[in-house]
């Protein structure tokens with residue numbers, strides 16, 4: 302059963318960004334949303350989490366229309382967003398950062414402790430650092446804390462926006478593995494990524510180009526080399542880290558994306574993409 306159905310979603314900032322995208326995510330899946338900087342990935346997850354109001358279209362979560370609801374209402378319904386840029390509160394301890402993620406359950410100490418213990422199971426390093434200031438954690442640990450904080454509301458759907466940005470390939474993998482454990486314990490996950498290293502964990506792959514979904518299919522229907530060459534500019538190395546100074550920073554992502562013209566994909570791979578497009 303689809304836990305999330307997005308239909309003809311349009312959103313923008315005075316200019317159109319999402320051009321009417323439609324996709325479904327099944328309960329228990331990990332869906333990965335790929336695309337270059339500026340493609341509209343963040344706008345998509347912001348619309349699902351209520352941070353960005355859609356202009357048109359519908360978002361159905363758990364059988365209920367939720368498009369346009371406020372973020373706090375959506376957290377209560379079971380949608381949690383771990384935003385781009387791992388924003389933790391540096392002057393608060395790890396534990397207090399987690400406490401802020403548990404505001405929907407603040408009436409109960411027992412529930413806070415239960416959710417916290419679960420986060421420490423996913424990310425044991427956070428348990429070791431519970432009383433350390435978040436600002437003194439490494440980049441990878443801060444990312445884990447940001448995801449852990451989103452998990453404190455015990456969501457049914459977790460949205461993770463570019464968790465691997467700026468992390469070493471090894472750390473990126475350990476973050477993907479932890480998100481995979483979260484998924485295996487029953488949480489549906491949507492991961493926004495440019496790093497093809499996440500592909501082994503993808504049940505479903507969605508690819509956005511300039512606000513349009515150009516591929517939607519099963520994870521095993523797409524090879525990481527094709528994904529890299531055709532859709533992610535072809536300059537990313539195996540682990541997805543950029544080599545040629547392509548814009549990957551947050552500030553750069555707000556400017557117009559610079560794209561090197563890419564070769565026309567081979568007929569075989571074009572067909573495969575076209576086939577994938579009709580599946581959902």
Ligand SMILES: Nc1ncnc2c1ncn2[C@@H]1O[C@H](COP(=O)(O)OP(=O)(O)O)[C@@H](O)[C@H]1O
Pocket residue numbers: 314318336337338339340341342343344345554555556557
């Ligand atoms: N708050 C905003 N105000 C105006 N334009 C924005 C804002 N956020 C994003 N954009 C623009 O919307 C487009 C898509 O951005 P975004 O969804 O962040 O893409 P991605 O996450 O795929 O990099 C870009 O052209 C970006 O510059």
Ligand SMILES: [Mg+2]
Pocket residue numbers: 342343344385462463554
């Ligand atoms: Mg983004």
